[in-house]
Amino acid sequence: MNSNASVRTRSSVWTAPLAWSVSGLLVFETVSGLSIWLLPFSVSNQFLVLVHTGGGLLFMLPALYYQYRHWARLRSTPMDVVVLTGYLSTAATLIAIVSGVVLTAQAVFGTHISGLWDKIHIGSTIAFVGAVAGHFVPLVRRALRAARQEHPAMLQGARSMGVRVLMVTLLGLFGTVLAAQLYSEPQAYTDFPEDYSHLYGDDRPFAPSLAKTAAGLPINPEMLAGSEGCGYDGCHSEIEQEWSVSAHRWSSMDPAFQGVQGVMADQNGPESTRYCGGCHDPISLFAGSKNLFADSLSLRDGFEEGVSCLTCHAIQETDVQGNADYTIDPPRRYAFELSHTPAAQSVSRFLIRAYPRMHQESLQKTLFKSPEFCAACHKQFIDEEINQVGWVQLQNQYDNWRKSRWNHPGDPTQTIECRECHMPLTPSLDPAGGDATDYNRTPDDGKHRSHRFLGANQLMPTHLKLPGGEEQVRLTEAWLKGDYAIPEISDKWQPGPAVPIEIIAPERVVAGEEMAVTVLVTNNKLGHDFPTGPLDIIQAWIEITVEDDQGRIVYQSGGVDEDRFVEPGAFMFKAEPVDRYGNLIDRHNLWEMVGVRYRRALFPGFDDQARFAFQCPTFGVEGDGEGERLPLRSGHVLSAPAVGRLEVTARLLYRKIDQFMLDTLFPGAGITSPITVMSEDRATIQVSGT
């Protein structure tokens, strides 16, 4: 081959379609990859991810073929810097292809991409840029030299290739960016309805709730709803399943909430129900639906999802004042994320997995770990804006905990925070498993924090007939009893029942004399008062029964009558809040509450005593065996005779909603709260004649 022919051949190599198309795609892949890696999250970048992935798959075989042919043709070329960098860039390309295919497969078929493969992909791209520069610069210089030596075809070939490569690259980039411009992102914020009532001030559209949106405007409900989507493709399906039956999920559909909200709207004005909406029904609140002439105070999305995934995960700031004192800003949604067509949704989910930066940055905050975060909704008060009279404290799990034995600031070996009990670690395949930033966890512990948020409502999950409701109730009952094990905090948590009771009774009493039995109640495991929540409707009480050794009841307190009311005079943990005229707040009408006439709750680690005094029955009283039957009422001796020995049984019983409230909300429906036996104790007392 003479030198002219060689130059022509080399020139044709520059202009061969395979060469410039492969090179063009290679440059496009490189530039788009670097854009995805280096530039901020944007719609354009999301489209680039799609085109980059598609282009990569398209480019893979031609590139391999081209490289093989290139190598086969030139393999006899003596080693120099061009050959060396050629080998290096081939190796980098191969690694980028393999890692790209792996990442694509992970994003298409898996739940997340691997960080290592992502790094390999980026690293091989950088290596490729370096190697290919080393490969081409000498080649171009050679071409220039050849041109100077009057082989202009060579220069022309190189120029021509450069132009074509540039065109392929620019076509890819600009085409993608242009397509991205045609896509309109869903708007996070909307305008208030024209008739929106700013009863509590123009600058406080969601008052009396203290919740705020970052823009001060209503939020498109779709931006906060769609929790089910978090569980698609198995991504966060375990977490979504847990949440779907949790109190956070049904905070709005809870018929007790809906009932109270309706009464409040009727009696105190629909705007005032915003007070509840910040924690119970945030999607509807922020959509502006809690309005004077609204068709419905609860939108379907708000009703169905309550405190949705994004309601918590979109919170930017919280304040320890309570009453939903948080600021929410819905995160940007991925392209097509709110689309209703399956194909578009698949694309959006692919993007979330392949390009998870925004997903991770916007939805993961250290703030979420803190008790103060929970405090935004787990601390409540009413003030003049609601009751027109003055400030009254309501449930306050946060300060209970803060002042309790479970809080040792700076000492994780002794401190137990909200999430450690209520969101215990659960073995998991979730892509969000593991946590390097939590004090008792590692990045690869293979666990996630349960989003069941187990608490003390063992009524609603089954009443609402939620899938998994029975399991939630079973776990809640175990939780109430203290039977729920949490291994990771077993070294710092109290063992045993959550609230144990202990009978303190004399070993021996004299027949006919006054006797007293004390039941000791201890708040053993709770991080806050027992009970906690709305104490006007929660009831926990001691049921005590004293029987003689023939099984006849001698004394009883805390029974439940045929209409499911706790008998009058029971020793009960609850509150009796009152209105301005001293009458009971009996349907959770907090807008009229000005204080309590009586409250009994037990601080963490504290004891309380229930004292029951009665007359020990006399031996040998002859009768019909039944004794004198008195009306069923706590504190009464129900039958007289006793022989030899008295058996005392005490149980701590709990139910979520009192019977009056249920009868009011669901007249004639015969609904009653299930009663859970949280703990029990027994004692025997010998009775002597003298």
Next chain:
Amino acid sequence: MVGAVTVAAAALLVAALSRSSEGPVYRPGQDIDGLTRSLSRTAPPDAPRLAFSEVAESSGIAFRHFPGTRTSVLYEDMAGGMAWGDYDGDGDADLFLVNFVKAAEDDVPSRAGRPGNRLFRNEGDGSFKDVSAESGLAVSEMGSAAAWGDYNADGLLDLWTTAYGQNRFFRNLGDGRFQEASGDAGLAGFTGFWTGVSPGDYDQDGDLDVYVTGYVKYEDRVATGFSRQYEVEQPASLNPSSFPAERNLLFRNDGRGRFSEVASSAGVDNAAGRSLSAAWVDMNNDGQLDLYVANDVSDNILFLNSGDGTFEDVSHTTGVADYRGAMGLAVGDWDRDGDQDLFITHWIAQENALFENLLIHRTEHAYGLRFSDIADRNGLGQSSLDYVGWATGFFDFDLDGHEDLFMVNGSTFQTSSDPTQLISMPPLLYWNGGTDRGFYSLEAGPAFGEPAVGRGGGVSDYDGDGDPDILLIEHGGAARLLRNDTPDTGGWLRVLLEGPAGNTAGLGALVRVHSGGEVQTRQVGAQASYLSQHDPVLVFGLGDASGADSVTVRWITGERSELGPQPAGVTVVVPIRGDARHLSTLDSSPDERDATHMFWESYRAASGHRLAGRSEEAATAYVKALTFRPEHEDALYYLGAVRLDMGDDEGATDAWNRLLAANPRSARALMQLGSLRLCRPDGSSYDPQTARGYFERAHSLNRAETGGLARLGMTALALGDLAEARSQFDAVLLSDPGNTTVAVWRAFLAWREGNEAEARTRVQSAFAMAETSGSESASTTPGEGDTKGGTAMTARASCPLFDLQPDFEESFESLVERLSLKLTQR
């Protein structure tokens, strides 16, 4: 001469004889003396003047059914269905019309360009917009029927269509578009002559299952077997008896819109019946959906739901195995006795049937589940002999509280002049004159009476004006929208159910409206009509009543919703969970909005006056507020309180009695009424005996509350019943040892019993308790009910007679002296 006379006489005789035997010439069908029609009826004077206007075209509904030429094959002639449903959730009913786009002899390619099924979106102002193209529902097929339902439980109404061919399932994407998902839903592989489609949750698992009726196994062999020897008016190709019956299909939903076909195992495949429609209806009031199937030229069947996924055929034992040619079904409680009766449209020369359900009987004893066809004696039988009836339904068109009936008619006979045309017949409207009179066919205006080859038809109050309107499909013709313009109708109440995802329209729910001592009962979605779906929003006529006394809903999954009084003229939205509300888009007229604003303005002003101690101004403002909402509980409660402050005991009593009337469970009204009679012994209202009655009522409502107990103890003390007082006080103190008032009174009782030491101990411990906190919480942080002032911010001593503050020392001076206590210890 003799001859002439003889001829004349003969002529006269003949004339005389012929005159005596000759009347007017008889014509077939003429009225003849001596023939009576005991079953014919003329409308009574109190019948309404029903009026309908045909407004399809002016409302934007342009539709032509069957755009081809008939070729006398059976499957061409049966079709023409439609479905009302609010697919876009904007509160009004949209309209889906099913088309049959292929004549039998058409070749397949020509059908592609033919207009297919149509979706018309209700624009909310009485007009419709054709959104077929963008919706993705404009499928061209040989369509039969359609039914909306949230089959995949995503909260949106999806659509199921049947055809001479395939069933199809269209998923609502929520943005106005639909996507066919028949394959994913499990509908593939069922080819046949499918007619009616009825969604219902027969297994009560919260999702909609679907029953599809199959008519005949059409065979071309028959279709081509025309007689060459005789002139045949109706060829065998039009006679359903010529073909074997097609089975029916029952698709069980897995909760996510994927179906399994279980008709055989459930026992409802009805292989011997040529079925046209089927109704899911609870016939025996056991809370489960039974299934009634209308079969043409074969016995109808009633399948009773066994509750375990299977059904039992009880048609013959219950007397409802109608053998006639059944087409359409109406279901309703026409006689308002609480059970569901059936009306069935039949072929020509077969009276329509009104099967009265004897499960509950107004006047006689109950019969169990049995039916009796009472069409004849109620005016529905003989009058229908001339018609081939199709779509039908029980609806109260004049809103008088009685369900009337409409039926769409149209012959299956070809006209003699043009065998490609079918004979038209007018639709009929029967007014329900009550159980003692039955039904009367009434004129309903020229637009209504216009003959048509009717087939499908459905009812909706599409324009939201409270009266039911009718959409009728004419085979080979247009859709007619018959707007109800009847003047002087009664009042109405619309009930819109909001079911859970999976059954958003609440199909299967039993709704009862109590008004004026009568109960109207409807089961949502039970009326199958013919190939059609009525709007699931129920319209109840209230006659002259100003409203309904109560509304109850028994949802198909067992939940119950109970509503109190509802005013006439509103749409009440009843969600399965949560509070019912009125649809404000229809009832919040500007005047009503003003009234609402004025109510809150007055109410808030009143509260301000009350808290500032301006009782008179407060009372005036509360009274003004109550003119807008006479039963507002808080306003009544506070009105009583401010009147009491003004010394107006009578006015206070009146306000609290009104509160008690508005809410008989108002414990606070009872407590206030009782306190008024107990707490001021110097007042004219002092009457502890009456007070006890009020407190006992309050206590019986909420036995766990200490307030009622304390008041009962005080009343007993006032009445001198010390044992009773002690019992009540002891009960209070067991729950609330910190109740200083009760503790001191309990000490007083001990002292009266001579137990001075006990009295002293009790008072001491009560004071100790009062000193600590006043509440029983062992807590280091503020607890529920804590106030910045430390005690509840109640207005003043709620019961001066018994209150220890501020005049404890005076009230109990003697007690204190005897107990040698220093009250300053407090």
